[in-house]
Amino acid sequence: MEQKQKQIAVEMRNITKTFGSVVANKDVDFITYKGEILSLLGENGSGKTTLMNMLSGIYFPDKGEILIKGEQVSIRSPKDAFENGIGMIHQHFKLVDIFTAVENVALAMNEKGKYSLKAVAARIKDICDKYGFDLDPEQKVYNMSVSQKQTLEIIKVLYRGADILILDEPTAVLTPQEAERLFKVIRNMRDDGKSIIIITHKLNEVLSVSDRVTILRKGELAGTVETKDATEMSLTEMMVGQKVDLDIERSEPVDPKPRLIVKNLTCKNADGISVLDNISFTANSGEVLGIAGISGCGQKELLEAIAGLQTAAPGSSITYYPEGSTKAKELIGKSPRKIRELGVALSFVPEDRLGMGLVGSMGMTENMMLRYYKRGKGIFADKKYSRKLANEIKEELEVVTPGIDTPIRNLSGGNVQKVLIGREIAATPSVLMTAYAVRGLDINTSLTIYHLLDEQKKKGVAVIFVGEDLDVLLAFADKIMVLCAGKVNGIVDARTATKAEIGLLMTNMREEETLNG
């Protein structure tokens, strides 16, 4: 009975899309009804975004057909998608920074009649009131927080009359509180009869917000279930195709001793603005120090400052205590090379894997050479040691590559990360820093990486782990330091802290600032 009342909004039949030799989608069938929230779930690389990009006119399917409200259509461009009432909010926002919210909405609207920002603003206000958005139409985009920008993107799509909204990983950049607010708005939109498709790989969100879940696995449809019948375990099984133990290993710290003491660390960017403001903390050996914070709160700069890639302001100090020795070493003012020459075994897995940690156009061997090319005397670069190491890492971490000389940018994200982490761990570090070590990786690879890091911790390495998934930080780290706008907002015990507590620490500084200013 209930089924019959549901109206089909979008139907995709037998969709296939290939990129070169990669099959992104294979014979996928997909249905969304009017007035529902559908989660499109799958691991990274399972073809979720590709499938939705075909709805929003970015790609054109190789095979298959698309029906909107029962009528067959051909979506050749984003404009066609809009005409069919489909709007997509991409992971990377497409806004003009120096424009206000209204101007961004009015942009590219080819409305008849007089160009009136006032009229646009009034309509935006209507939309905000209707669904419960909070947005100042006159605010410039560069002054907006990530969550405000996302709101603007959604309003932009609604303004154009979309009734099928696709959100690509909408909560990836939000704090738990902001995500909750977003979900409220999404529910309002559903109740208004709109269809909302959320692309995600976060299980708890799927369970809390959606009505139905469609799961993709390796480009193929793994199934569709009602959310009320699903559990985290059952969904994971469908995503991965096998039973997975979701527990992250966390060993107890053994004999932690201060390894790296950071005091009053301040860094300024090119414009003289402090990106790190008076940061002090201690990283102990045999412990995982998690670092949480909204993206852009100084995580990147902090790790780079320790690695010798940022200039610190006077008064800052980063002291390294080698194992079994009391001779402290000061790292401030030293280049990465100097730090290495001091005998500081520092390994760093940066956020930007191919832009900083590795060279995309080179193979595994040559990427190992980044650390070892200087070995030996003479003008010729040493390749032997690196080739041996590359082979070892390929074996041990099961890197999937046609050969150790295949350019690593042709490898999948997980394999690229294995190459990077493998190299950094092979250097037997005493401090290991990782930034977003599992971003974009599938569940099994992520678990492998947590395992590798935990092994390092057991060996007495001080692990600094910058993460974005609070559940993971709480389950994996020993302590969590929360950064907010370049300041330390608190250091909590990961075994006792709660998600809400950390979420508040991530943002409250900003609220204080707005109150004061």
Next chain:
Amino acid sequence: MAKAKKHEDANREPFVRIVKKGTPSRKRSVAVRAGSLLAALLICSAYILIVGKGEISIGEALSQMWNGTFGIPGNERSMRIMMWDTAIYAAKLLCISVALTPAFKMKFWNIGAEGQVVIGGLATAIIMHDYAGSMSKPMMLVVMITVCIIAGAVWGIIPAVFKAYFGTNETLFTLMMNYVAMKIMDYFYNMWKGKLSALPTFDKETWFPSLLDHSYTWNIIIFVALAFIMYFYLKKTKHGYEISVIGDSANTARYAGINVKKVIIRTMAISGAICGLCGGLTVAAQNHSIAYSAEAVHTVTNGYGFTAIIVAWLANFNTIGMIFISLLILFLEKGTGQLGNSFPEFSVGAGNVMIGIVLFCIIGGAFFLNYRLVFCDAVKNIFRKKSAKGGAQNA
């Protein structure tokens, strides 16, 4: 009505789509390259037929181009003259392309080869003009070579320092340095020339010794050798590795502890030094003089400082491959020159048109290495009907 149209519209597939291919196989790259050259040949043929109003056959035109580059087959004297001439110019073009390669691999767009060659040539010329007979011949040659290398290196280092420390745009900077170098040379040229109609060659005592009848034989040997040395420098040495890393990502280089500023300056010193050497050797062993920069012939560079950019790119920064590309460019340049001499229809600009066609096809062909076009079903159907077996269908 409107709705019907919309519906009809909605069912239409895009006429043509661009689809990304995987990494090209060796077979495919060879096929694409061959296809590009074939396309170039076809378009050039059409061009020859149109401009020649059908009176000049393609075979005739091609044989004229051959004669202009390698000499008239069977005529030993013509072949000897033409081949030597082609060899020295190809070698010079090769040398400058080789000089640009380390900078380009580092993504430092040095388009100042022209100026670096000129300033090197001028430095050597000053020694030849002002110090002739003041020292022993071997000493003289050593000084001549040293100064041109230093002058070229300095001309390369200046923009590199500004790039490394102040982040200036190297493309504009090196381009402007060209004109500075040319004007300095013009100053010396005018000063030395005085009231004469042209600058006479420098004292024979300062010329490079002859080898196989030509003093520029040395140039050919040195320039070709440099191509091989540079190949190994870039592939095998620590310096070469550092250059590759910076070229891909300066951030990765910093992360790996490479002193990026130092490498930029060092690499540009090498790039400029080789350009300077090319200029110095051209003056010492080939031209024995300098020319006013606006003159078309007998200038130190022949404009090769710019042509070399194309050579380096076409050869995909493989310095040994540049030997063949340089010869191809020379064939086009000299061949079309000869074509213009033989047929008045081709006397003005035709050479450049044909060079343009060939380069367009080669560079444009690279698109098909990574992408292919997919036409809509309607087009496919026409195609299918034509080829009864439809061998192209391999989805």
